[in-house]
Amino acid sequence: MRIDCKRIVKYGLAALLLALGTAAVAATATGPAPDFALKSDSGSNLRLSELRGEVVLINFWASWCGPCRQEMPVLSELHEQYRDMGFTVLGVNVEENSTDARKLLKSMPVSFPVLFDNDSTVSRQYDVVAMPSTVLVDRDGNVRYLHRGYNPGEEADYVEKVRSLIRE
């Protein structure tokens, strides 16, 4: 019995490499950022429109997502650094059950407010298709930038975009 799997694998690999367009890691999304109100880790509710006038970085994360956990301290630093210039980071935890998220925040506290999207309403509003997902909203409440996923070093991209939005 001859196997053609040799050929299948060889040409399959070639086909895939051809088809592999770069998955959009960074995309420019436009339009007004959908408004939402969620319970925050401080206990009170937080509404996105209350932050109109500030540049907002919304980060969708989950406790079970490795790259999300890697990204959090980086975002925490970013929040502290540009806070006084009218910038804030908003963490949105997408888990149905917040227990694991709260446990993580206890062991790894962050400087920015964390909201709990237990019903996934906001995740759907923002069409979250990758974990983590980062959305940058300008002072007028418009979505200006969307970043999918996270690899260490990509925060340089955030810094650049945040600084340009702050200067507007």
Added chain:
Amino acid sequence: MAATRYSLTTLVLLSGMAGSQAGVLPEDRADAMYHSYDGGGVEISGPSLLVLKKVGQDVALNANYYVDSISSASIDVVTTASPYSEERTELSGGVDYLHGNSTLSLSYTSSDESDYEANTASMGVSMDMFGNMTTLSMGYSRGWDTVGVNGVAAFSEDTDRQNYRLGVSQVITKDLVLEVNYEGITDEGLLNNPYRQVRYVDAGDPRGYNYTDEQYPRTRTSSALAMRARHYLPWRAAVSGEYRFFTDTWGIDAHTFQLGYTHTFTGGWILDASLRHYRQGAADFYSDLLPFQDSQNFFGRDKELSTFTSNSLGVKLSYDFLKQGWQGIERGTLSLAWDSIWFDYDDFRDLRVVLPASQVGSEPLYSFNANVVQLYLSLYF
């Protein structure tokens, strides 16, 4: 004695690790295992050590050290030779490179024992696609073996191996994953155990039979296709099922069925239970007793190529003893696994039972039970 044909342990090891999440490198870890096999007169035990460490953002290195200390008084050994002891050492090293949604893996393995040397080079690619719902994997391995015979310095034969792997993993629902894997393997060279012998009816011998060396084809091509699924259960448990079909150019067809259940208990305990049923048909040239010498072009009496079934029951218990972490260690688990395997042969006979020459070929069919124990420590960094 090469008690068993060298099998590509590391291949499984590395293909399992590299592709677990194509777009994310695996967690840093170190595992130290003690393994023990006892069955059919054979005792094999030893360590298996693994280290997996990220270097920088995109690269992970892995290394494995494995030893089999063999003490063999198997049925083949006691009927045709004498019990022996041996040691096989296997070393392997590999690298995973992450780029976007893909992981490229390379590895090299070297296995050494007094009469068998095996070297394998392997590469694999794993890609996440369609919103990370689908993972496609492909792999290729090349092996170069040298077969020797203890005490016969001049004996040296080569065997070359090639493996082609293709796999797709698909997320079906938020609780269900399905995987299909294909692997084609070709072997070329000396494919039989040089010590093993085949028997044929011989009226001139008091036993009623005599022995001669095995004669195997010098090539073998096989295909295996497996499908498995794993489903999450609401009480933090999981159930899985697997079926694999195997066929090769030696006329062997085999079916493997596996069922597994994983249960978690509060306090960091995980219990895994499994059932496995395996059945195979004999190779075309397999024969427990040839009617006369040279009655076929190829002949072999390796029970591994006979018609048989194996049924296994397995249990594993793991305990997370370092939930809060310690120094640089994030998590640590201690695991104990026990598998019991029953082999029942349909056309391989137990020659320890000596019958009068007239009843040659009516010896009872052979069967045995083996117990496999694994004790290991896993540290995650």
Added chain:
Amino acid sequence: MLRHTLPVMLCALLLSACSSVEPWVKPYERAHLADEIMQFERDPVSGAYITHVYQAREAARGAEGGHGGGCGCN
């Protein structure tokens, strides 16, 4: 050579068309899939060893490995 080029191009087309399929399990629904108990083999050292135990005693070999599922991050 042309014999193989056509299927390869078709594969490429098909795959690029498929990339517009929306994932029906959203990333925020992947908590269970990311759980370590949903991996077919949590401990590669153990999996490799047991596979070796069987491969050394049975004629069948291959197609034991596995990948995928998981958190789908990045």
